[in-house]
Amino acid sequence: MIIKKFQAETETEAIKMAQLEMGNNAVIMHIRTVKHRALARLFKKNYVEVTAALEEKTDKVPVKAVNKELTKDTQPLLELEKNTNAIEEKLNNLQNMIEQKIVTENKVVDDIAEENKIADQGSNVNFKFMQLVYRQLIDNEVDEKYVNQIMGEVEESLKKGSNVDSILAAIYQKIILKMGVPETITHNEGKTKIIFFVGPTGVGKTTTIAKLASYFKLQKNLKIGFITSDTYRIAAVEQLRTYANILNVPLSVVYTIEEYNEAVRNYSEYDMIFVDTAGRSQKNTEQCNEIFRYIDEGVLGENMEKEVYLVLSAATKYKDLLKICDVFGHIKDYRLIFTKLDETYSLGNILNVKLNTGAPLSYVACGQVVPDDISMIDAQKIARSLLGSEE
Ligand SMILES: Nc1nc2c(ncn2[C@@H]2O[C@H](COP(=O)(O)OP(=O)(O)OP(=O)(O)O)[C@@H](O)[C@H]2O)c(=O)[nH]1
Ligand SMILES: [Mg+2]
Structure with a gap:
């Protein structure tokens, strides 16, 4: 690095x-x-x-x-912690916390040390420290495969005489690098961006559209249109219509690809078109194919760009997330939005899915409030949380 x-x-x-x-x-x-x-x-x-x-x-x-x-x-959607008010300070806190664990978990640590019969005092402490960080990441549900990868890479890069401070900094940096640079919605002058929101049922697709649309409409003054192909539940259309009315944004309800194409053409002078889709179970690939058709075959004028956001709940089991990503992997380029961070204590799945799919991370949602509870993903904050920070 x-x-x-x-x-x-x-x-x-x-x-x-x-x-x-x-x-x-x-x-x-x-x-x-x-x-x-x-x-x-x-x-x-x-x-x-x-x-x-x-x-x-x-x-x-x-x-x-x-x-x-x-x-x-x-810049971060809703003013993220801007000057990162001294990450070093937080690293120190993390380090103190983990060192504290070394003291309180002395017995466990002694067992580990004895098991491994490490002679050298310095490397013994480092070894104990790495064991604790390892467990911390596993506790936060980072896939063991990725924990091993991170620890292995850090171990390889450690210089002689490294102390716990430099080890922690290296692990922290490694996690941030693995999370990658966030890719979020941008507006390109003179272009109409069609933005699809896809994903399993009830993860917060429609709510996320409302949050983001209100930001781009009210803060950025952009011309926004809504399309929904979620015609399976009357309540689904009404939910989006309510937001459309509040934001004074036109809404087109489409049943077929022809109607979708017509709606897109009607919005061709708009800056952004948000497309809501019906929640799809990863178990029903046929239903998913219907959404893929809109994405793959829908009209895309010369001045138009297309982006797809796969919305996932951070509280979903890892095994299910992998299945979901497998099915939605049909879409070539998509970005990840994680919702319901407020409903889980362990954020390991965010890193797991990022590493499994290679798709860029974009936004995280931490509650039901429209428009406030959404922000651009903050890799530093997530890395600190994975390492045990309770900020
Ligand atoms: N706690 C929490 N709830 C959320 C979050 N985002 C959305 N919700 C709630 O989750 C529920 C479902 O949200 P929707 O936006 O309707 O989800 P959806 O993916 O559009 O659902 P379907 O269209 O039925 O597939 C609602 O009660 C939302 O208020 C979040 O970040 N945290
Ligand atoms: Mg919905």
Whole structure:
């Protein structure tokens, strides 16, 4: 892993510097404002320091394709914890917490040490520490396969004389890198974006549409249209109609692909078209095929772009999530939205599904309130949670 620091007057400039040098796959690990002390304050301006990391294997991406997710335009949806108020501080807390565990779980740790008969005191502590982090990740339901991968990669990269501090930082950074750069909805001037929301029943597709549409309509002043192909339940149409009325957004209810195409053409001057679909059980592939038809065969004008978001509940069992991803894997490019983070204590599935599908993560929803309970995924926050932080 390559880690570099970039300093500039503003956060945006520093992030751009990181992207120029390290490419689009660079992950921003930490942003801090550096204030000069004492007399220096009078002569020198404060500046922003961005720490970026990159997996060494990753190819650099041409600078031209500057990652829009990191530009001002696509800042976290609802002001995410902005200056990350000193990740180091949180890392310290994590470390304290895990060290505390070392003390309280002394017996378990002693057993482990004895079992492994580790002579060297320093590596003994490191070993104990890694065992605890390992268990922490497993407790948070990260798939054992991925925990082994993370720990193995970290172990390989450790330098002689590493302490628990550097081990924790390496694991934390590794998780963030594995989560990847979030890819969220952006508006491209002069283009109409058709955005499909697909997924199992009751995961929050319609609610998520309402949350996102209200952000783009009310905060970004974009022209939005709704289409729903969920005509299986009367209540489903009424649910979206209610949001459409509140937001003053037109809604088209479509029963066939021809009606869908007509609706899309009617909205061809709009900025975004949100398409709600009926919840589909992963067990019923035939029903899923119907949705795939809209995505694959629906009209796509020259000035139109298409994006698909697979909505999943973070509270769904991992085994079921894998089946769902398998079925929806028919869609070539999709991004992941996780809902109901407020209903689970372990977020391991987010990392598991990301690594299993390779699909980019986008948003997370943490409650039923429209429009507030949604934000762009915050990899740092999830990594801290996986490592046991209870913030
Ligand atoms: N706790 C919690 N509830 C949520 C969240 N998102 C949605 N819900 C609730 O989940 C229920 C189902 O939400 P919908 O938006 O109707 O889900 P859907 O995927 O459109 O459902 P179908 O169209 O029937 O497949 C509603 O009661 C929502 O309020 C979330 O992030 N947390
Ligand atoms: Mg719905």
